[in-house]
Amino acid sequence: MEDKYQERPKRSGSAMVPPRRGQVKARIFKELVQKVKNVVSVAGLSKKGNGNGGCFTFHL
Known part of the structure; x- marks a missing residue:
């Protein structure tokens, strides 16, 4: 008679x-x-000395 139960493969x-x-x-x-670093570098906000006085300046 053949085995009903087969061996299960072992997990690595x-x-x-x-x-x-x-x-x-x-x-x-x-x-x-x-x-965030990738977005800032793509947007060009990380450049220093671009004359606007800082990265996040807002003009009203």
Whole structure:
């Protein structure tokens, strides 16, 4: 008689554990900072000495 139960393939690696406390927030914050840096560099706001007295000046 043939075996009813087949062996399951073994999973590679160990069991998944949740990340340590605060690790997810740190990763999200790091990605957010990187995106803001990219936007600022693309917009040209990070250039110094362009004569407007600062990066974020508003004219009324």
